[in-house]
């Protein structure tokens with residue numbers, strides 16, 4: 001089964017927010033990405049609304065449900081009461097829980113499933129009651145998988161930052177092996193596997209080749225940078241090819 005591409009539109013929102021003007025359009029570029037064959041859209045609304053605003057979440061929900069009923073909407077974030085209520089109102093297909101401090105510049109680690117197990121079990125139960133699939137952000141370490149499974153999550157999202165940030169081949173190889181071992185342990189435990197953070201056209205093919213069971217990658221920063229060069233539609237096609245899709 002091919003790995004699905006979910007386009008993260010945080011960086012598009014961040015560019016729009018430089019001015020009090022409605023462009024570039026988060027909904028418009030998400031529409032182009034879906035028309036070009038992306039499987040879904042990802043947003044990570046942060047409490048300070050530095051990029052995605054609460055209104056974007058509802059505008060995207062309306063567009064996706066009306067125009068692309070088979071597409072997946074994925075909302076990522078720390079499970080604060082505000083975030084949980086936002087998800088319960090928007091009802092995305094998937095919620096990805098990330099252990100981010102509000103002041104954090106970007107996501108840089110997965111959950112400590114031992115320490116935060118009780119919190120995760122409680123919020124995952126609540127989100128699943130609302131009909132949403134739940135994924136949890138996890139470092140590449142197979143020892144974390146039993147704890148992840150005990151939370152009741154449906155999937156894990158492998159935190160690929162250390163792999164994406166490794167520019168020496170032997171370091172990248174070692175990071176990829178950790179991700180592969182974690183994905184294999186997750187599959188054995190009955191968990192689905194997503195992946196994301198700092199994935200690019202350069203580092204994606206060898207990850208997919210080594211870890212073919214990845215159900216979905218969510219990609220934003222590098223994909224948006226590439227879209228400035230190639231345009232959104234062509235960029236989505238390039239990333240779909242890198243995911244192993246026949247385009």
Ligand SMILES: CC(=O)[C@@H](O)[C@H](O)COP(=O)(O)O
Nearest residue numbers: 010044076098106107196197
């Ligand atoms: C969860 C994750 O990996 C992040 O990549 C995130 O979605 C990106 O957040 P920012 O766009 O705020 O850096």
Ligand SMILES: NCC(=O)COP(=O)(O)O
Nearest residue numbers: 008196197198218220221
């Ligand atoms: N979950 C990861 C994501 O949505 C995008 O991360 P990045 O490509 O912006 O690093």
